[in-house]
Amino acid sequence: GAGVSQSPSNKVTEKGKDVELRCDPISGHTALYWYRQSLGQGLEFLIYFQGNSAPDKSGLPSDRFSAERTGGSVSTLTIQRTQQEDSAVYLCASSQRGQVTQYFGPGTRLTVL
């Protein structure tokens, strides 16, 4: 299919380790968003990329979180020195320029032991 894909689907790691989560947006979508959903909570905005513009990092919860988007397509969210409170489902979404509607990937479930 031509939807948003994310990998891995599940990741279990030990506290203190670094993790990388990957997102492939829909082809042609210029905007890419990362959200996370903790247990019992709504989706929390993390970071936004639009084309070649500087990303909006206002939702990143700490400096342990960072994200890159290479070539205006694939994005990687990196969490350094993971903590147990980082356990959540990390969701990626993309949208066309000028459109509000975002299309989500299946998410990566991160568990920090």
Add this chain to the structure above:
Amino acid sequence: DQQVKQNSPSLSVQEGRISILNCDYTNSMFDYFLWYKKYPAEGPTFLISISSIKDKNEDGRFTVFLNKSAKHLSLHIVPSQPGDSAVYFCAASARGSQGNLIFGKGTKLSVKP
């Protein structure tokens, strides 16, 4: 402080009857609203949206109503089907924002046969 609130964590409805999911918001800068449906272990799927210049938008069995003066929107599903059982998220986008969506915590709908 939550800007988008879904005060009912769950709702149970009989098949064939109407499901009404409610959402309240506090930010008067929100000008676009969306409903997403989420099945377990999947990402949210876009369902229907409404611009603040309208008070109603209909798509098949799904209708969204917007009451700007009350800062309230609702999603009506009629007739409800067992396959509609999922978590429904209300989301809002603010005028002039980068497009990141503000989500409610979701309402779990169960449609009983």
